[in-house]
Amino acid sequence: MTKRIHFIGGGQMVEAIIRPLLAKQIVSKEQLTVADINTSRNVYLQETYQIQAQAEQEEALQQADILVIGVRPQDDLAAVAQELQQSKPEAVIVSIVAGVTIEKLEALLGVPRSIVRVIPNTLTDTGLGYSGASLNELAKQEEVDFFLTGFGKVMYVEERLIDVFTGYGVAGANYVYYFIESYTDAGVLAGLPREQAWTIALENTIGAAAMLKQTGKHPRELLDINNSAGGVGIHALYELNASDFAAGLQRSVLRAVQRTTELGEEGEK
Numbered sequence: 725m726t727k728r729i730h731f732i733g734g735g736q737m738v739e740a741i742i743r744p745l746l747a748k749q750i751v752s753k754e755q756l757t758v759a760d761i762n763t764s765r766n767v768y769l770q771e772t773y774q775i776q777a778q779a780e781q782e783e784a785l786q787q788a789d790i791l792v793i794g795v796r797p798q799d800d801l802a803a804v805a806q807e808l809q810q811s812k813p814e815a816v817i818v819s820i821v822a823g824v825t826i827e828k829l830e831a832l833l834g835v836p837r838s839i840v841r842v843i844p845n846t847l848t849d850t851g852l853g854y855s856g857a858s859l860n861e862l863a864k865q866e867e868v869d870f871f872l873t874g875f876g877k878v879m880y881v882e883e884r885l886i887d888v889f890t891g892y893g894v895a896g897a898n899y900v901y902y903f904i905e906s907y908t909d910a911g912v913l914a915g916l917p918r919e920q921a922w923t924i925a926l927e928n929t930i931g932a933a934a935m936l937k938q939t940g941k942h943p944r945e946l947l948d949i950n951n952s953a954g955g956v957g958i959h960a961l962y963e964l965n966a967s968d969f970a971a972g973l974q975r976s977v978l979r980a981v982q983r984t985t986e987l988g989e990e991g992e993k
Protein backbone atom coordinates (compact mmCIF):
# COMPACT_ATOMS: atom_id res chain seq x y z
CA MET A 725 0.00 0.00 0.00
CA THR A 726 1.60 3.27 -1.09
CA LYS A 727 -1.11 5.72 -0.12
CA ARG A 728 -0.11 8.88 1.66
CA ILE A 729 -1.82 9.96 4.86
CA HIS A 730 -1.67 13.51 6.16
CA PHE A 731 -2.80 14.49 9.67
CA ILE A 732 -3.93 18.03 10.48
CA GLY A 733 -3.29 18.29 14.21
CA GLY A 734 -0.77 16.01 15.87
CA GLY A 735 -2.06 15.62 19.44
CA GLN A 736 -2.55 12.61 21.70
CA MET A 737 -5.13 10.78 19.57
CA VAL A 738 -3.23 11.26 16.32
CA GLU A 739 -0.07 9.96 17.97
CA ALA A 740 -2.01 6.92 19.25
CA ILE A 741 -3.04 6.26 15.63
CA ILE A 742 0.40 6.87 14.10
CA ARG A 743 2.22 4.60 16.56
CA PRO A 744 0.54 1.28 15.58
CA LEU A 745 0.40 2.24 11.87
CA LEU A 746 4.20 2.40 11.89
CA ALA A 747 4.79 -0.43 14.38
CA LYS A 748 2.65 -2.84 12.32
CA GLN A 749 4.20 -1.51 9.10
CA ILE A 750 0.79 -0.69 7.64
CA VAL A 751 2.55 2.34 6.18
CA SER A 752 6.15 3.46 6.01
CA LYS A 753 7.25 6.68 7.71
CA GLU A 754 7.61 8.30 4.28
CA GLN A 755 3.86 7.85 3.72
CA LEU A 756 2.88 9.81 6.84
CA THR A 757 2.94 13.57 7.33
CA VAL A 758 1.62 15.71 10.18
CA ALA A 759 0.97 19.42 10.54
CA ASP A 760 0.36 20.72 14.03
CA ILE A 761 0.20 24.43 14.83
CA ASN A 762 2.39 23.78 17.85
CA THR A 763 6.10 23.77 16.88
CA SER A 764 7.26 21.74 19.88
CA ARG A 765 4.66 19.09 19.06
CA ASN A 766 5.97 18.88 15.47
CA VAL A 767 9.54 18.55 16.74
CA TYR A 768 8.49 15.80 19.16
CA LEU A 769 6.66 13.81 16.46
CA GLN A 770 9.52 14.21 14.00
CA GLU A 771 12.13 13.07 16.52
CA THR A 772 10.05 10.21 17.94
CA TYR A 773 8.72 8.71 14.70
CA GLN A 774 11.04 10.15 12.02
CA ILE A 775 8.03 11.39 10.08
CA GLN A 776 7.70 14.79 8.44
CA ALA A 777 5.91 17.03 10.94
CA GLN A 778 5.77 20.77 10.32
CA ALA A 779 3.27 23.60 10.29
CA GLU A 780 3.86 24.24 6.57
CA GLN A 781 1.67 21.68 4.83
CA GLU A 782 0.94 22.77 1.25
CA GLU A 783 2.83 19.89 -0.38
CA ALA A 784 1.56 17.29 2.10
CA LEU A 785 -2.02 18.44 1.50
CA GLN A 786 -1.60 18.16 -2.27
CA GLN A 787 -0.05 14.69 -2.16
CA ALA A 788 -2.22 12.96 0.45
CA ASP A 789 -4.79 10.29 -0.44
CA ILE A 790 -6.25 10.36 3.07
CA LEU A 791 -6.48 13.60 5.07
CA VAL A 792 -7.17 13.21 8.76
CA ILE A 793 -8.66 16.10 10.74
CA GLY A 794 -7.19 15.50 14.20
CA VAL A 795 -7.83 18.83 15.94
CA ARG A 796 -10.22 19.38 18.89
CA PRO A 797 -13.90 20.31 18.43
CA GLN A 798 -13.22 23.83 19.78
CA ASP A 799 -10.32 24.48 17.37
CA ASP A 800 -10.73 26.54 14.19
CA LEU A 801 -12.43 23.98 11.95
CA ALA A 802 -13.27 26.62 9.33
CA ALA A 803 -9.53 27.34 8.94
CA VAL A 804 -8.82 23.60 8.62
CA ALA A 805 -11.55 23.31 5.95
CA GLN A 806 -9.94 26.23 4.11
CA GLU A 807 -6.56 24.44 4.16
CA LEU A 808 -8.20 21.28 2.82
CA GLN A 809 -9.17 23.07 -0.37
CA GLN A 810 -5.57 22.55 -1.50
CA SER A 811 -5.96 18.74 -1.38
CA LYS A 812 -6.72 16.43 -4.30
CA PRO A 813 -10.50 16.44 -4.93
CA GLU A 814 -10.56 12.61 -4.90
CA ALA A 815 -8.67 12.34 -1.57
CA VAL A 816 -10.75 11.09 1.36
CA ILE A 817 -11.29 13.32 4.37
CA VAL A 818 -11.35 11.45 7.68
CA SER A 819 -12.49 13.40 10.72
CA ILE A 820 -11.85 12.15 14.25
CA VAL A 821 -13.29 15.31 15.78
CA ALA A 822 -15.85 14.29 18.40
CA GLY A 823 -19.34 15.71 18.02
CA VAL A 824 -18.84 17.21 14.55
CA THR A 825 -21.36 15.71 12.14
CA ILE A 826 -20.84 14.79 8.49
CA GLU A 827 -23.41 17.46 7.61
CA LYS A 828 -21.35 20.11 9.41
CA LEU A 829 -18.14 18.92 7.74
CA GLU A 830 -19.83 19.02 4.32
CA ALA A 831 -21.00 22.58 5.01
CA LEU A 832 -17.51 23.66 6.14
CA LEU A 833 -15.87 22.12 3.06
CA GLY A 834 -18.44 23.65 0.72
CA VAL A 835 -17.73 21.23 -2.14
CA PRO A 836 -18.71 17.53 -2.51
CA ARG A 837 -15.97 15.36 -0.97
CA SER A 838 -15.59 11.80 0.36
CA ILE A 839 -15.96 12.15 4.11
CA VAL A 840 -15.54 9.50 6.80
CA ARG A 841 -16.41 10.38 10.39
CA VAL A 842 -14.49 8.19 12.81
CA ILE A 843 -14.64 7.71 16.56
CA PRO A 844 -11.25 6.13 17.16
CA ASN A 845 -10.83 3.51 19.85
CA THR A 846 -8.35 4.15 22.65
CA LEU A 847 -6.84 0.63 22.58
CA THR A 848 -4.96 1.36 19.35
CA ASP A 849 -1.67 -0.26 20.42
CA THR A 850 -3.38 -3.61 21.13
CA GLY A 851 -5.09 -3.83 17.74
CA LEU A 852 -8.22 -5.06 19.55
CA GLY A 853 -10.45 -2.05 20.14
CA TYR A 854 -13.24 -1.11 17.74
CA SER A 855 -13.37 2.29 16.11
CA GLY A 856 -16.74 3.43 14.75
CA ALA A 857 -16.93 4.90 11.26
CA SER A 858 -19.72 6.53 9.25
CA LEU A 859 -19.41 7.38 5.58
CA ASN A 860 -21.04 10.09 3.53
CA GLU A 861 -22.53 9.20 0.15
CA LEU A 862 -19.26 9.71 -1.75
CA ALA A 863 -17.00 7.72 0.57
CA LYS A 864 -16.23 4.01 0.15
CA GLN A 865 -15.11 1.54 2.84
CA GLU A 866 -12.32 0.15 0.67
CA GLU A 867 -10.70 3.59 0.55
CA VAL A 868 -10.15 3.73 4.31
CA ASP A 869 -10.25 0.10 5.52
CA PHE A 870 -6.47 -0.39 5.53
CA PHE A 871 -6.01 2.83 7.48
CA LEU A 872 -8.74 2.24 10.07
CA THR A 873 -7.75 -1.39 10.68
CA GLY A 874 -4.15 -0.24 11.12
CA PHE A 875 -5.00 0.93 14.64
CA GLY A 876 -7.55 -1.67 15.72
CA LYS A 877 -10.79 -3.00 14.34
CA VAL A 878 -13.50 -1.02 12.64
CA MET A 879 -17.27 -1.20 12.70
CA TYR A 880 -19.15 0.82 10.09
CA VAL A 881 -22.27 2.28 11.68
CA GLU A 882 -25.02 4.66 10.67
CA GLU A 883 -24.14 8.14 11.85
CA ARG A 884 -27.24 8.26 14.10
CA LEU A 885 -25.55 5.52 16.18
CA ILE A 886 -22.19 7.27 16.56
CA ASP A 887 -22.99 8.67 20.05
CA VAL A 888 -24.15 5.23 21.19
CA PHE A 889 -20.99 3.71 19.73
CA THR A 890 -18.92 6.29 21.62
CA GLY A 891 -20.58 5.88 25.04
CA TYR A 892 -20.84 2.10 24.80
CA GLY A 893 -17.97 1.00 22.58
CA VAL A 894 -15.17 3.53 22.69
CA ALA A 895 -15.70 4.28 26.41
CA GLY A 896 -15.95 0.50 26.86
CA ALA A 897 -12.39 -0.09 28.05
CA ASN A 898 -13.18 2.14 31.05
CA TYR A 899 -15.96 -0.17 32.25
CA VAL A 900 -13.59 -3.13 32.03
CA TYR A 901 -10.73 -1.26 33.79
CA TYR A 902 -13.09 -0.40 36.61
CA PHE A 903 -14.41 -3.97 36.84
CA ILE A 904 -10.85 -5.33 37.08
CA GLU A 905 -9.96 -2.78 39.75
CA SER A 906 -13.09 -3.60 41.79
CA TYR A 907 -12.52 -7.33 41.39
CA THR A 908 -8.91 -6.95 42.57
CA ASP A 909 -10.08 -4.98 45.62
CA ALA A 910 -12.50 -7.80 46.38
CA GLY A 911 -9.60 -10.26 46.41
CA VAL A 912 -7.64 -8.00 48.76
CA LEU A 913 -10.70 -7.61 50.97
CA ALA A 914 -10.98 -11.39 51.16
CA GLY A 915 -7.32 -11.66 52.22
CA LEU A 916 -5.16 -12.13 49.10
CA PRO A 917 -2.02 -9.98 48.64
CA ARG A 918 -2.77 -7.27 46.03
CA GLU A 919 -0.29 -8.57 43.48
CA GLN A 920 -1.83 -12.04 43.49
CA ALA A 921 -5.38 -10.61 43.44
CA TRP A 922 -4.42 -8.41 40.46
CA THR A 923 -2.86 -11.30 38.51
CA ILE A 924 -5.92 -13.47 39.04
CA ALA A 925 -8.33 -10.66 38.10
CA LEU A 926 -6.45 -9.93 34.88
CA GLU A 927 -6.08 -13.57 33.82
CA ASN A 928 -9.71 -14.40 34.67
CA THR A 929 -10.92 -11.45 32.60
CA ILE A 930 -8.80 -12.44 29.60
CA GLY A 931 -9.65 -16.14 30.08
CA ALA A 932 -13.41 -15.58 30.44
CA ALA A 933 -13.46 -13.43 27.28
CA ALA A 934 -11.43 -16.12 25.45
CA MET A 935 -13.89 -18.81 26.66
CA LEU A 936 -16.85 -16.86 25.31
CA LYS A 937 -15.07 -16.32 21.99
CA GLN A 938 -13.80 -19.90 21.62
CA THR A 939 -17.00 -21.69 22.62
CA GLY A 940 -19.47 -19.21 21.10
CA LYS A 941 -21.64 -19.91 24.16
CA HIS A 942 -23.92 -17.38 25.84
CA PRO A 943 -22.57 -16.23 29.25
CA ARG A 944 -25.63 -17.82 30.90
CA GLU A 945 -24.62 -21.26 29.59
CA LEU A 946 -21.14 -20.92 31.10
CA LEU A 947 -22.62 -19.60 34.35
CA ASP A 948 -24.93 -22.64 34.49
CA ILE A 949 -21.93 -24.96 34.15
CA ASN A 950 -20.09 -23.12 36.95
CA ASN A 951 -23.07 -22.71 39.30
CA SER A 952 -23.85 -26.02 41.00
CA ALA A 953 -26.92 -26.35 43.22
CA GLY A 954 -26.48 -24.45 46.49
CA GLY A 955 -22.81 -23.89 45.61
CA VAL A 956 -20.28 -21.09 45.71
CA GLY A 957 -21.09 -19.58 42.31
CA ILE A 958 -24.83 -19.18 42.76
CA HIS A 959 -24.36 -17.64 46.22
CA ALA A 960 -21.90 -15.12 44.76
CA LEU A 961 -24.28 -14.37 41.90
CA TYR A 962 -27.18 -13.80 44.29
CA GLU A 963 -25.23 -11.00 46.01
CA LEU A 964 -24.16 -9.48 42.70
CA ASN A 965 -27.79 -9.40 41.54
CA ALA A 966 -28.87 -7.81 44.83
CA SER A 967 -26.18 -5.13 44.39
CA ASP A 968 -27.80 -3.63 41.26
CA PHE A 969 -24.64 -4.54 39.33
CA ALA A 970 -26.29 -4.93 35.89
CA ALA A 971 -28.54 -1.88 36.17
CA GLY A 972 -25.63 0.20 37.51
CA LEU A 973 -23.51 -0.68 34.50
CA GLN A 974 -26.40 -0.05 32.13
CA ARG A 975 -27.13 3.35 33.70
CA SER A 976 -23.44 4.18 33.36
CA VAL A 977 -23.47 3.40 29.62
CA LEU A 978 -26.67 5.41 29.08
CA ARG A 979 -25.12 8.39 30.88
CA ALA A 980 -21.97 8.12 28.73
CA VAL A 981 -24.09 8.13 25.56
CA GLN A 982 -26.13 11.09 26.84
CA ARG A 983 -22.95 13.03 27.73
CA THR A 984 -21.53 12.38 24.26
CA THR A 985 -24.66 13.94 22.76
CA GLU A 986 -24.54 16.88 25.19
CA LEU A 987 -20.92 17.63 24.28
CA GLY A 988 -21.77 17.49 20.57
CA GLU A 989 -24.67 19.93 21.13
CA GLU A 990 -22.47 22.28 23.18
CA GLY A 991 -19.97 22.28 20.30
CA GLU A 992 -22.76 23.31 17.91
CA LYS A 993 -23.45 26.51 19.90
Ligand SMILES: NC(=O)c1ccc[n+]([C@@H]2O[C@H](COP(=O)([O-])OP(=O)(O)OC[C@H]3O[C@@H](n4cnc5c(N)ncnc54)[C@H](OP(=O)(O)O)[C@@H]3O)[C@@H](O)[C@H]2O)c1
Nearest residue numbers: 733734735736737760761762794795796797799820821822
Ligand atom coordinates in the same frame (compact mmCIF):
# COMPACT_ATOMS: atom_id res chain seq x y z
N1 LIG B 1 -8.02 11.49 23.11
C1 LIG B 1 -9.01 10.62 22.91
O1 LIG B 1 -9.16 9.62 23.64
C2 LIG B 1 -9.96 10.80 21.75
C3 LIG B 1 -10.85 9.77 21.46
C4 LIG B 1 -11.71 9.91 20.38
C5 LIG B 1 -11.68 11.08 19.63
N2 LIG B 1 -10.81 12.08 19.94
C6 LIG B 1 -10.81 13.30 19.13
O2 LIG B 1 -9.51 13.50 18.63
C7 LIG B 1 -9.29 14.88 18.44
C8 LIG B 1 -7.97 15.26 19.03
O3 LIG B 1 -8.00 15.00 20.43
P1 LIG B 1 -6.66 14.92 21.27
O4 LIG B 1 -7.00 14.35 22.59
O5 LIG B 1 -5.60 14.27 20.45
O6 LIG B 1 -6.35 16.51 21.43
P2 LIG B 1 -4.93 17.22 21.58
O7 LIG B 1 -3.93 16.29 22.19
O8 LIG B 1 -5.20 18.53 22.25
O9 LIG B 1 -4.48 17.48 20.07
C9 LIG B 1 -4.95 18.48 19.23
C10 LIG B 1 -3.73 19.11 18.55
O10 LIG B 1 -4.14 19.87 17.42
C11 LIG B 1 -3.44 21.11 17.42
N3 LIG B 1 -4.19 22.09 16.63
C12 LIG B 1 -5.19 22.91 17.03
N4 LIG B 1 -5.67 23.62 15.97
C13 LIG B 1 -4.93 23.25 14.89
C14 LIG B 1 -4.94 23.62 13.51
N5 LIG B 1 -5.78 24.54 13.03
N6 LIG B 1 -4.04 23.02 12.69
C15 LIG B 1 -3.16 22.12 13.15
N7 LIG B 1 -3.10 21.73 14.45
C16 LIG B 1 -3.99 22.27 15.31
C17 LIG B 1 -3.30 21.44 18.88
O11 LIG B 1 -2.28 22.39 19.11
P3 LIG B 1 -2.44 23.38 20.40
O12 LIG B 1 -2.49 22.49 21.62
O13 LIG B 1 -1.23 24.26 20.36
O14 LIG B 1 -3.74 24.12 20.22
C18 LIG B 1 -2.95 20.07 19.47
O15 LIG B 1 -1.57 19.79 19.38
C19 LIG B 1 -10.45 15.62 19.11
O16 LIG B 1 -11.31 16.16 18.13
C20 LIG B 1 -11.15 14.56 19.90
O17 LIG B 1 -12.54 14.77 19.92
C21 LIG B 1 -9.94 11.96 20.99
